[in-house]
Amino acid sequence: MDYAPSNRNSASTKIVVAGGFGVGKTTFVGAVSEIDPLRTEALVTNESEGQDDISKVQQKHTTTVAMDFGRITLAENLVLYLFGTPGQRRFWFMWDDLCRGAIGAIVLVDTNRLDESFSPLDYFESKGLPFIVAVNQFDGTREYTLDEVAGALALRPEVPIMRVDARDRESAKEALVRVTEYALMQLTQADPGSDHGRLRLFYRGDREHTGLDNITFIDRDHVASVEDASDTVHTQRGAFDSGYLFDVRTDYAKGAQPVRFLAEGRDESATEDNLLGAAGGTFQNEGDNEITGIHMSDGDPSTDGILGAKLPHPFTGGWRLFWTQQHGQNTTWEIRES
Numbered sequence: 001m002d003y004a005p006s007n008r009n010s011a012s013t014k015i016v017v018a019g020g021f022g023v024g025k026t027t028f029v030g031a032v033s034e035i036d037p038l039r040t041e042a043l044v045t046n047e048s049e050g051q052d053d054i055s056k057v058q059q060k061h062t063t064t065v066a067m068d069f070g071r072i073t074l075a076e077n078l079v080l081y082l083f084g085t086p087g088q089r090r091f092w093f094m095w096d097d098l099c100r101g102a103i104g105a106i107v108l109v110d111t112n113r114l115d116e117s118f119s120p121l122d123y124f125e126s127k128g129l130p131f132i133v134a135v136n137q138f139d140g141t142r143e144y145t146l147d148e149v150a151g152a153l154a155l156r157p158e159v160p161i162m163r164v165d166a167r168d169r170e171s172a173k174e175a176l177v178r179v180t181e182y183a184l185m186q187l188t189q190a191d192p193g194s195d196h197g198r199l200r201l202f203y204r205g206d207r208e209h210t211g212l213d214n215i216t217f218i219d220r221d222h223v224a225s226v227e228d229a230s231d232t233v234h235t236q237r238g239a240f241d242s243g244y245l246f247d248v249r250t251d252y253a254k255g256a257q258p259v260r261f262l263a264e265g266r267d268e269s270a271t272e273d274n275l276l277g278a279a280g281g282t283f284q285n286e287g288d289n290e291i292t293g294i295h296m297s298d299g300d301p302s303t304d305g306i307l308g309a310k311l312p313h314p315f316t317g318g319w320r321l322f323w324t325q326q327h328g329q330n331t332t333w334e335i336r337e338s
Helices: 025-032 089-099 110-125 147-150 169-184 229-239 267-279
Strands: 011-019 038-043 062-076 080-084 104-110 131-136 161-164 212-217 223-226 241-246 259-263 290-297 320-326 332-335
Touching: 011 025, 011 089, 011 110, 011 169, 025 062, 025 080, 025 104, 025 169, 089 110, 104 110, 104 169, 110 131, 110 147, 131 147, 131 169, 147 161, 161 169, 223 290, 241 290
Parallel strands: 011 080, 011 104, 104 131, 131 161, 212 290
Antiparallel strands: 038 062, 062 080, 212 223, 223 241, 241 259, 290 320, 320 332
């Protein structure tokens, strides 16, 4: 028998697909998995009487008793594993093992049986595992707006909710992308001095917010970051660099944007360079002004003054805020309280 060689440098990640009995978990995993999914199904028997209400899913004759397992290769060295949880309550003791090491979960819900969704939602809330809600719209059921479903489930405003067709591969893939994005937008740590934590994406840049490579703490709840983009990016988007204020208490996964407090332009030297460069010839244009840094400081040059070592108090007690630029006249500016 031939065996494929294993890649010892490969990495894997894991997403859990959960929900009540008969909500479409097995179908979801089967639709998106690149391999024939491993299923642990058994016939529905009278053992579930008094524990599971099957009156609204009478067409369902089997149930998952351990898990559904599927796999998606994301890159040559990155594999995503899918684990579908058992839906019947008497098998829920397995959830802890199935969810261990997962980056997030998709909770499938049936609007005809929303009451069965509260236990899975409470479970992931209690575990602190990021999750999204995916409404699997069954044929012949009343369609509600996502806001109505979110309200009925008492979801926190930041929890993503979307529609999904568990039978459709592309629809299932969209849900996987959504939960991955949401999971990456969070940070957990026992305390600021802890040696261990779980680092996730705080803010993902876009065309209007790019090149954010300099950052400073402003106070306990705010950080400032400035762009240092290239002339090419300036031309492509029709705008120079900017500075933005972020609130660490804000969840930026749902479309919130930082406050723009600084808009870079061209100083006299950079303007002359641009005009001479546009005229052609051998003149070497240095390029547009670019913001190269931002720094909140109380003047302490020791290691006690490095980023994050102290809690800043803007514009009081000797704390001052500076930003620098390159090209043109290479000026250092101070931002002062008005």
